[in-house]
Amino acid sequence: MSVDILLEYLPLFAQGALVTLKISAAGIILSLLVGLVCCYVQYYRVPVLRQIAKGYIELSRNTPMLVQLFFIYFGLPKIGLSWSREVCAIAALVFLGGSYMAEAMRSGLEAVDVIQTESAVSLGMNRFQVMRFVVFPQAMAIALPAISANVVFLIKETSVVSAIALADLMYVAKDLIGNDYNTSEALFMLVVFYLLILLPVSLLASYAERRIRYAGYGA
Amino acid sequence: MTDEILLSVKDLVKSYEGTSEVLNGISLDIHKGEVVVVLGPSGCGKSTLLRCMNGLEEYQSGSITLDGEKITKNGANMTALRQRIGMVFQSYELFPHLSIQDNITLAPVQVQKVPKEQAQAEAERLLERVDLLDKRTAYPRQLSGGQKQRVAIVRALAMHPEVMLFDEVTAALDPEMVREVLDVMLTLAEQGMTMVIVTHEMNFARAVADRIVFIDGGVIVEETDPETFFEHPSTERAKQFLKTFTFEKKA
Numbered sequence A: 001m002s003v004d005i006l007l008e009y010l011p012l013f014a015q016g017a018l019v020t021l022k023i024s025a026a027g028i029i030l031s032l033l034v035g036l037v038c039c040y041v042q043y044y045r046v047p048v049l050r051q052i053a054k055g056y057i058e059l060s061r062n063t064p065m066l067v068q069l070f071f072i073y074f075g076l077p078k079i080g081l082s083w084s085r086e087v088c089a090i091a092a093l094v095f096l097g098g099s100y101m102a103e104a105m106r107s108g109l110e111a112v113d114v115i116q117t118e119s120a121v122s123l124g125m126n127r128f129q130v131m132r133f134v135v136f137p138q139a140m141a142i143a144l145p146a147i148s149a150n151v152v153f154l155i156k157e158t159s160v161v162s163a164i165a166l167a168d169l170m171y172v173a174k175d176l177i178g179n180d181y182n183t184s185e186a187l188f189m190l191v192v193f194y195l196l197i198l199l200p201v202s203l204l205a206s207y208a209e210r211r212i213r214y215a216g217y218g219a
Numbered sequence B: 001m002t003d004e005i006l007l008s009v010k011d012l013v014k015s016y017e018g019t020s021e022v023l024n025g026i027s028l029d030i031h032k033g034e035v036v037v038v039l040g041p042s043g044c045g046k047s048t049l050l051r052c053m054n055g056l057e058e059y060q061s062g063s064i065t066l067d068g069e070k071i072t073k074n075g076a077n078m079t080a081l082r083q084r085i086g087m088v089f090q091s092y093e094l095f096p097h098l099s100i101q102d103n104i105t106l107a108p109v110q111v112q113k114v115p116k117e118q119a120q121a122e123a124e125r126l127l128e129r130v131d132l133l134d135k136r137t138a139y140p141r142q143l144s145g146g147q148k149q150r151v152a153i154v155r156a157l158a159m160h161p162e163v164m165l166f167d168e169v170t171a172a173l174d175p176e177m178v179r180e181v182l183d184v185m186l187t188l189a190e191q192g193m194t195m196v197i198v199t200h201e202m203n204f205a206r207a208v209a210d211r212i213v214f215i216d217g218g219v220i221v222e223e224t225d226p227e228t229f230f231e232h233p234s235t236e237r238a239k240q241f242l243k244t245f246t247f248e249k250k251a
C-alpha cells in the first residue's frame, strides 16, 4: 500500500464522505419524522391512515433498499416524477428508514404503562399534554437503543446509492478501483472513512443511553 | 361536613366488554367535606366505581355529576372537571423521568398555567407537610413505596382538587410503610377535604370515615356510619365480609 496514493485519494474520499453525510443527515431526520407520524397514527388508531401506515411499513421493511432506489430513480420518471439523483437517494433512504423508525418508536410508546397515561389524564392533562410531557419522553428513552441502531444501519445503507451514480464514499471507491486498480488503497480509505463517520455516532449513542439510564428514565 | 352535595352518582350501571354488569345501579351522594369509605370483597367493582367517578371509564347508564356537571369519559370539559377531582392509584404511578418536584409542578404549570416559581413554592410547602422536602430533587426510583405514595397524594393536591379519590393506596406497600401514608390521609380528612376512599385497612376505615358504603354483587348492600357498620352490621353479606378480617385460633 502506498502512502502517496492514499494522500492523493484523500480529497476524493473527503468529497464522497460529504455526500454520504449529506444524504445520511437528510435521510435520517426525515425518517424520524415519517416514523413519528406513522407510529402516532398507529398509537392513536386513526382509521384509514393507520392501515396505510401498516401497509407502508410492511412494504418498506420487506423490500431491499436497492429495489426501492431503482423504483424511485428509474420507475417514477415514467409517471412524470423525475428528481435529481440526490433527492432520489434521500427519498429511498427515507422510504426505508421511516418504517424502521416507526417500529422503534411504536415499541417505545407501547412499553409505557397505561397507568402513566391515566394518572396524567386524572391530573387534568389533555391528550396532547399527556403525550408531550409524560408518554413521549419515556417512550423515546425506551426506544433510544433501537433508534440509534437504526441510525447506524441507515448510514451504512447509503452505500447503496452508488448504484445510481451518486458520488458517495462507495462510488468513489468503486470508481478508483475500476480506473486505477489501486484496490487496497481504495478499500483502506473506504473503511477508514466509514469508521470516521460511524464511530462517533455509535459512541454518542451509547453515551446518550447511559445518561438516560442513569437518570432513571422509563424505569 | 355540609349538606351541599359535591359528587353525585345516580343509578350507575357499568359493565366491561364481555362481562356482566360490574356495577348494577349504584346511587351515592358525596357531600362537601365528607369522607366516604367504600368497602367490599375483591372484584366487587370498587376500583371501577372510582374510575367512573373520574371519567376514566365509560358507563352504560345512570349519571355522575360534580356540582351538577356531568362526568363521562369523552365528555366536553372533562379536562377542567378532572382538575377538580384528585386521584391516587394503588400502584405507584409517579412519572419516572421527572424529579419529585417536577412530578408535582407539571400539571399546575402546564394545565393551570400557574407561574413556575409559584408552583415550586407550593410543591415545597406540600412536600414539607408530608415530610419529604429533602427529596424534592430526587427521582421516583430513589424513593420507598410509602414515600412515592405520599408524593402521589401531594401531586394530586397541588391541583387544589375539591374531592380526592383513593384506590387502595396502601395495598402494595410493606406493612411498616402503610402508617405514614394513612396518617397523611387522616390529616387531610381532619382539614376538611372531601374524600372517597377504597381500602382494606379496617381500623383506618373506621377512624377516618363519616360513612361506610359496602358494595357487593354490583349494588350497595349497606350504607351507614362506621360504628354501626363494624359493630352491628345488618346484612349477612357484611357480616361475612367483616369476618374475613378477624382471625381465631383453630381448636
Ligand SMILES: Nc1ncnc2c1ncn2[C@@H]1O[C@H](COP(=O)(O)OP(=O)(O)OP(=O)(O)O)[C@@H](O)[C@H]1O
Pocket (backbone or CB within 6 Å): B016, B017, B019, B022, B040, B041, B042, B043, B044, B045, B046, B047, B048, B049, B168
Ligand atoms: N378493564 C377491564 N376489563 C374487563 N373486566 C374488568 C376490567 N377491569 C375490571 N374488570 C372486572 O370488573 C370487576 C370489578 O373489578 P374492580 O377492579 O373494580 O374490583 P375491585 O372491587 O376494585 O377489586 P379489588 O378489591 O381486588 O381491587 C372484576 O370482576 C374485574 O375482573
Ligand SMILES: [Mg+2]
Pocket (backbone or CB within 6 Å): B046, B047, B048, B167, B168
Ligand atoms: Mg380495586
